[in-house]
Amino acid sequence: MTPQPAPINRKELLLGACRGEVLPRVPVWMMRQAGRYLPEYREIRAKHAFLEVCKTPQLAVEVSIQPFRRLGVDAIIVFSDILIPAEAMGLQLELGDAGPNLPNPVRSRSHVERLKIFDPETETGFLPEAIRRIVKSVGPDVPVLGFAGAPWTLACYMVEGKTKEGFATVKSFLYRESKVFRALLHRIAQATIPYLKAQIAAGATAVQLFDTWCGELNLQDYEDFALPAVQEIISGLGGSVPVIYYTKASQHLLPAAARSGANVLSVDWRVDLGEIRKALGPKIALQGNVDPAVLLGPPEKIRDVTLATIGSLCGHGHILNLGHGILQDTPVENAQLFVQTGQRALIQQVTTVAHVR
Ligand code: CP3
Numbered sequence: 001m002t003p004q005p006a007p008i009n010r011k012e013l014l015l016g017a018c019r020g021e022v023l024p025r026v027p028v029w030m031m032r033q034a035g036r037y038l039p040e041y042r043e044i045r046a047k048h049a050f051l052e053v054c055k056t057p058q059l060a061v062e063v064s065i066q067p068f069r070r071l072g073v074d075a076i077i078v079f080s081d082i083l084i085p086a087e088a089m090g091l092q093l094e095l096g097d098a099g100p101n102l103p104n105p106v107r108s109r110s111h112v113e114r115l116k117i118f119d120p121e122t123e124t125g126f127l128p129e130a131i132r133r134i135v136k137s138v139g140p141d142v143p144v145l146g147f148a149g150a151p152w153t154l155a156c157y158m159v160e161g162k163t164k165e166g167f168a169t170v171k172s173f174l175y176r177e178s179k180v181f182r183a184l185l186h187r188i189a190q191a192t193i194p195y196l197k198a199q200i201a202a203g204a205t206a207v208q209l210f211d212t213w214c215g216e217l218n219l220q221d222y223e224d225f226a227l228p229a230v231q232e233i234i235s236g237l238g239g240s241v242p243v244i245y246y247t248k249a250s251q252h253l254l255p256a257a258a259r260s261g262a263n264v265l266s267v268d269w270r271v272d273l274g275e276i277r278k279a280l281g282p283k284i285a286l287q288g289n290v291d292p293a294v295l296l297g298p299p300e301k302i303r304d305v306t307l308a309t310i311g312s313l314c315g316h317g318h319i320l321n322l323g324h325g326i327l328q329d330t331p332v333e334n335a336q337l338f339v340q341t342g343q344r345a346l347i348q349q350v351t352t353v354a355h356v357r
């Protein structure tokens with residue numbers, strides 16, 4: 001009898017996928033996996049405000065671990081928000097039911113110059129502390145992800161004050177005062193590097209940069225403004241851990257985004273993973289990209305789309321995820337089905353199915 005190989009643990013799976021390896025199965029986690037679709041999350045939120053959960057390590061650890069306990073996901077993303085550094089840079093921040101609100105948005109050169117490059121351990125120490133406690137609680141075999149907003153996406157909130165259709169204010173800032181706007185992106189990048197380094201020092205296995213709004217830019221503005229600030233952060237981290245770069249509605253930007261220095265590009269459901277792989281080559285791993293709305297559909301649909309998504313890369317440099325955050329109305333059992341389908345799909349079988357189709 002041939003001896004069975006030792007089972008590969010979750011951290012090796014995730015790191016292997018980031019390196020572009022072919023693995024026996026894909027690692028799977030979900031953006032926004034800690035959140036309101038989970039009754040145990042809602043229970044904590046009934047007693048504590050959102051920012052209080054972020055800033056209280058005991059609560060942040062609990063909600064970060066909830067999806068691991070409930071769904072057995074292959075990575076735990078620390079519970080926080082991309083707007084935490086905006087506050088630490090000196091902006092007032094409210095995060096209520098209507099979404100984020102920054103009542104004193106950045107609109108001038110003098111305001112950009114006043115933004116602080118903060119010390120992450122003294123100003124946002126609750127975040128590395130939460131990571132240290134998660135790592136201690138789940139042990140060395142489970143990867144923990146740190147994260148930050150990418151400068152353009154964070155700037156959208158810091159300048160607009162809230163999410164608005166069209167991003168007219170932030171774009172007019174970019175077009176009218178390009179030099180000052182570039183200084184803003186540079187300042188955010190400079191604040192983000194130590195912020196992520198503190199998360200890595202605390203035990204983050206990899207970090208993700210969220211560039212949710214980069215798809216609002218055309219290619220030239222993306223290359224002139226958003227991309228250099230992302231490159232600045234990634235080169236500033238010096239390759240100590242893999243970097244996952246999330247972009248949304250970004251088909252026109254992907255070849256440029258692939259030059260960010262990230263090890264993994266995380267993409268939404270509008271793109272065909274197989275096509276992207278052909279275009280970008282095997283050196284950059286891919287994460288995604290099931291439409292979160294599919295998880296509102298019937299079980300057969302969830303299974304089909306998940307298996308087809310895995311089949312498109314055949315377990316080669318692929319982290320299975322959604323194309324954006326899980327929706328609040330998602331039934332927990334559907335999230336469970338997505339994760340289990342991903343984890344049970346042995347790559348060999350999926351490859352065979354993909355061939356038969
Ligand atoms: O993925 C995770 O489970 C980790 C936690 C996490 C949150 N926000 C918790 C959160 C992460 C990684 C984020 C990132 C984030 N925050 C992004 C980038 C990714 C994306 O979703 O586009 C952005 C743009 C934000 C800013 C933000 N925070 C918005 C627009 C909102 C309101 C929208 C909403 O869903 O309510 C938030 C609040 C927020 N951040 C919630 C959660 C769980 C909901 C707050 C609540 O519990 O009431």
